[in-house]
Amino acid sequence: MTRPVNNQPQRSSKKTDKKRLRKKQAVLVKRCVQALNSNADFFRSKISNTHPSQSAKTQSDGTLKHFKPVRIETVNKSTISEAVDMLESKFTIEEPDQKEEKE
Structure with a gap:
């Protein structure tokens, strides 16, 4: 007797x-970390209106860079009230209750 051959x-x-x-x-994971570094660098540069540094792009050891502190300018209350x-x-905001009263 022979055994059947499995294919x-x-x-x-x-x-x-x-x-x-x-x-x-x-x-x-390495690619994701590199993408996060480049996105963080771009975001940081957009906020601080500076050119993105090359440090996050050249670093490929997989460590995340810490965010550099960014100073945020605040607006006066008079400017906000003018806006x-x-x-x-230009625009009116209607509450849902007001629409029912008009009908």
Whole structure:
């Protein structure tokens, strides 16, 4: 009696699959960190109106840069009230209750 021959290939070991997955995950994490660094640098430059530094783009060891402190200028109350007056003259906000009363 002969055994039936299986046409299925032998299974590969799980260790190689795990190693391959770990390598893929490590590459993916590295790319994500680089993207976060470049986005943070762009955001920082947009707020402070300066050119983006090259430090975050050249760094490829996977560490996140700390945000540099940014000074935010505040607006006077008179400027805000002028803006509110201007917007009120152009736009009106109606409450849902007011629509029902008009009908």
